[in-house]
Structure formats: structure tokens, C-alpha cells
Amino acid sequence: MAPSIHPFIDNGITKGDPNFSGGTISCKCPSNKVTVALKSNVAHNHFCGCSKCWKPAGSLFSLVGVLPRDKVEVQSNADKLHIIDPSAAIQRNACKECGVHLFGRIEVEHPFHGLDFVHVELSEQKGWQEPQFAAFVSSIIEQGFNPKEIDAVRGKFKANGLETYDTLSPVLMDLIATFTAQKAGHKFANL
Ligand SMILES: N[C@@H](CCC(=O)N[C@@H](CSCO)C(=O)NCC(=O)O)C(=O)O
Numbered sequence: 215m216a217p218s219i220h221p222f223i224d225n226g227i228t229k230g231d232p233n234f235s236g237g238t239i240s241c242k243c244p245s246n247k248v249t250v251a252l253k254s255n256v257a258h259n260h261f262c263g264c265s266k267c268w269k270p271a272g273s274l275f276s277l278v279g280v281l282p283r284d285k286v287e288v289q290s291n292a293d294k295l296h297i298i299d300p301s302a303a304i305q306r307n308a309c310k311e312c313g314v315h316l317f318g319r320i321e322v323e324h325p326f327h328g329l330d331f332v333h334v335e336l337s338e339q340k341g342w343q344e345p346q347f348a349a350f351v352s353s354i355i356e357q358g359f360n361p362k363e364i365d366a367v368r369g370k371f372k373a374n375g376l377e378t379y380d381t382l383s384p385v386l387m388d389l390i391a392t393f394t395a396q397k398a399g400h401k402f403a404n405l
């Protein structure tokens with residue numbers, strides 16, 4: 215059986231609702247779930263093949279989007295959260311018991327400071343922004359995926375109208391580059 219790319223693409227992508235205003239995500243513990251309110255929809259929702267983002271069991275990719283950190287509020291069992299890797303730019307707060315990542319937060323100076331990273335598949339609500347692109351596709355090879363089969367993976371994304379990249383999308387990479395340039399003292403007109 216071919217490995218699952220991610221449940222949200224294996225059976226075709228469902229469009230989000232542009233008027234959707236948020237919901238609740240929860241971890242996968244059978245009881246005493248960690249629950250987190252997301253008080254807006256997400257943006258830049260994307261599949262990510264990197265080794266750091268949480269992936270559902272058996273899937274090659276994560277699905278991760280961002281929203282302002284002041285729209286994210288832990289509602290229950292906060293004591294079960296721990297930060298997976300405190301040295302990473304994105305501090306992924308995960309459930310100690312089931313391993314699910316609830317939100318990733320940036321505390322250092324960074325182009326995406328102020329945005330939290332979340333996985334909307336952990337919500338029962340429907341209407342979240344649909345995936346926009348696939349990022350860090352070649353990273354799955356670093357984790358042991360056979361490079362001979364990568365074209366099939368890229369083809370599946372393309373067949374669903376999604377571009378594939380080996381970093382983030384050009385829009386996000388340009389934002390990062392702009393931040394880096396401004397930090398180095400470059401000034402841009404009309405930004
Ligand atoms: N090949 C590496 C790439 C890891 C990586 O750079 N991941 C990105 C994207 S995560 C969500 O889009 C990133 O920004 N990471 C910063 C961080 O995790 O703190 C690998 O696969 O590990």
C-alpha cells in the first residue's frame with residue numbers, strides 16, 4: 215500500500231469557508247485532553263515534510279497553518295504541555311502523554327514572531343482554510359523516504375492544484391528575506 219501523504223489530501227482536498235472564524239483543537243488522549251481555542255481561521259495553511267512538525271500516524275507530511283498568537287488560548291490540561299525542543303525557533307508545545315503538538319510559538323526575534331503554528335486537523339469543526347502548498351518536500355527523503363518515489367509525491371500535490379517547494383512558498387521566503395535585509399539595514403521604498 216502506498217504511504218499516506220496526509221489524510222487531508224489522500225481523498226481530495228475540501229475547500230475552506232472564507233467566513234469561518236475558528237474553533238477548538240484537542241490532543242489525542244482518550245481522557246483529560248489538552249484543548250486549545252483558536253479564535254480565528256488560519257493562514258498559509260500548508261503541508262510540511264520537515265522532520266520537526268507533527269504528523270499524524272502513518273503520514274509523510276504535516277499540515278500546519280498560522281494565526282496570531284493572541285488568538286490562541288489553552289483551555290484545559292495545560293499542565294500536560296511541554297516544549298519539544300526549546301532551542302528551535304518554533305517552540306512546539308506538545309502533549310506529554312500522546313505526543314500531539316498543540317501549538318508552536320516563536321519567542322525570539324524572527325520574521326514570523328507573533329504567529330503561532332497549529333494543526334487544524336485536530337479540530338472537529340469544518341471550514342478551516344484549505345492547504346495552499348506543500349513545503350519542505352525533499353525533507354521526507356532526509357527521513358528515509360525513497361528518492362525514486364518522490365516524483366509520485368510531488369505529482370499527487372500537483373494533481374490537487376498545489377505547488378511543491380523544498381523550503382517555504384516564495385511569498386513566505388520573500389517575507390523572511392525582507393526581514394533579514396531590513397535587519398542588515400536595507401531600506402525599501404513603498405513597503
Ligand atoms: N530539512 C529540515 C528543515 C526543517 C525546517 O527548516 N522547517 C521549517 C518549516 S516548519 C513549518 O513550516 C522551519 O521553519 N523550522 C523552524 C523550526 O522548526 O524551529 C528538517 O526536515 O528538519
Ligand SMILES: [Zn+2]
Binds near residue numbers: 313
Ligand atoms: Zn494528549
Ligand SMILES: [Zn+2]
Binds near residue numbers: 263265
Ligand atoms: Zn515543518
